Amino acid sequence: MLAAGMLAAGLGPTAGADPADRTDELPDLVADPVGRAITTTYTDSSGTRALLRFDGYVHNQGSGPLELYGTARSSGEMTEVYQRLYDSDGGSEARTTSPAPRILFENADGHGHWHLHDAAAYSLWNENRTKEVAPAQKVGFCLVDSEHVDPWGPDEAAYTVDGLNFCEQHNPEADELDMGVSPGWRDIYHRDLAFQWVDISDVTPGRYALRSEVDPEGVVIEEDETNPPAFADTVVPGYVAQPFAVEVPWSQPTRLELPVESFGDVDEPRFRIEEAPENGVLDKSEGEWFTGSSVTYIPQPGHSGPDSFRFSARERGNEFPRSPREATASLDVGEAPLPVTLGGDAEQRADVTSGAVQTPRGPGEAHGVPTGSDGDSERRRAPDVSEPLPDPGGSPLARPQVELRHGELLARTVPWHSGTVDLAVIGDGRSLGSCQAEVPAGRPYTCLLASGVTGDELRDARAVATLRSGDHLLDTHDIPMR
Incomplete structure (x- = not known):
């Protein structure tokens, strides 16, 4: 093996030109934006979770390789880990850092091989990238050359799955191993692998940014130790209930439409009444999910003035987010009608305070623009009063x-x-x-x-x-x- 052969020969400096004529060719690990993000669910012994899965990368854009060597195995961990650094003359030197990189044997991703522990970290941030929404998850990598992405570096992969025995896969008894990423190359961990995700089980649907870091613990010696994280815009699909305010008539059923904002490609919404109104009732029970965006509100007898209820929304068939965001419906129940009798003469006038009138043909509604006002009443002309059509039973x-x-x-x-x-x-x-x-x-x-x-x-x-x-x-x- 390339690195193991060199490292096993000795961990001290190798011969080269005069030190004054040499320059270090260090790796430089940068975060690339994650790729191919999708939302899915995942079930294990802890239950079912909603996950945002994606491809992650460890990208070396430095002038030298990232090369790590682990030895002195004890209880599934290499207790001595070194980083091999190269110079412009072809010389090399093994160094350690404090804290040192950790190389562990792990089965969690299904590969059963050795990992550089905490090689990368992923988290979800708000759209403006100012606040973390879902906490970071640190993941280990078996480092190999997966993709040549820069115009420099070797044309052929130097650190390969076959050459490194895939980081001693299925060999927890390995006494030594090495791994690395060549300059101009990056390693790829695909989204179908374990831990290539952020848990979004209780994240409100909306637009977000996925944040990725490499070497979050700063254990690798690099050309630039201040490289920033990378962000990729993403969407958590679903519905978010929206607040609204509406006037409703006194003592009458009113059909209300529950507004939502949708994100992503989603099925129809469903709704739940989180808190029922205090001064009226709804035709939907509190705490039960239902489809269809309308509810009927009926004020309690004699009530006028404010009332409210709270509701939430989710995508149909989706159990996430676990605690959907609630919105308030603010209701203003009108006053009781004041009946007024109008004759048939179009020149007659009547003062009405609420819009209900009694016409020669039965109850009707005052509407249109008032022609004048006097105190708390409005003065309307008879033609501005709508009269119901006559009916056989005297009532519409x-x-x-x-x-x-x-x-x-x-x-x-x-x-x-x-x-x-x-x-x-x-x-x-x-x-x-x-x-x-x-x-x-x-x-x-x-x-x-x-x-x-x-x-x-x-x-x-x-x-x-x-x-x-x-x-x-x-x-x-x-x-x-x-």
Whole structure:
């Protein structure tokens, strides 16, 4: 073997030109950005983890080789480790450093050979590269010439897997061994090897930078001991819940869309309510994952003012991150409507404070720009009041009812105006079920709110039905329970 033959002959200086005419040709280890990063999961005795895997490198861009020799084996470690340094005249000298490099026999990567311990270190940093997000993992290398990357150095690999017996693979009883990287060459540890990863099991999805260092302990003698780490931009795929604020009407179900930011190529999101609202209920249970980005919020009877809930998001089918980032939905529940009666004369005026009016044809909504104001009220002209269409039963949403039949909670109604029908039942401070559909005028609508419901759950329950056309509320009912 190249290095072993020279090193075994003697560890002292070899002959060469006059020292005054010689210059050291030292290695210079630099960090290259990691390559081919992918995300995957890995299961071992400690459980399943989410990993960011990548190719790692030990790159020697110096004028001389990195060459290490280990001997005096004891308990799986070479207790004497030397670095062979060469000069411009072909002479060489073995030196040690403090702390000295460590060469250990390790099976963890599946190769079962000797490693330069802590040859490289990897960590995950924020996108701006100012803060570590996932801690560094130090890894060992069996150093060989894998790839010629610089215009200098030997054309052929000097330190090879065959020539070095792959760092005495499957030979934990080896008494000596050597390893190295020629100038202008680098060693490659591929991403499918153990420890070529950063654990991202609890990292929030987003854009990050992978940091790589070589010789993080500073045990190798080099031309430049201040080489910086290298960074490679990367993405942890997934979803992050986003906060939002919205106004909701008094005492009526409101469908809310839960916003997320996505990163990478991902499947659809799923959601979890982390903390339920204090002054209302949702149609999704706290602590349970669900698909679909919408939830229905129903204020408690008589409540107006602020309310909120917290939620999180993950990619469907993905158990990571373990603790997804939570976002807050801030709700502002409107005040109770103040009914006002308007006659048919378009010149009549009425003061309204909340937008609900009573027209000759039933309840409607005040809308448009006020023509004036007086104190806490707004003055609107009669043409600015939307009136519901006439219907056979005197109400746009006819005969709404909810009944329990063989454990199934069913809701029925007939809208006499085309629009969006919302039906929901609240019991014991939580939603027992809800449904929503676009229904044509005059068509009976039936929906299954929930299954497996008992009569006890319906004690003191409250059911609500609403009909909307666009932004206009046409009708609302508290439904009698049967």
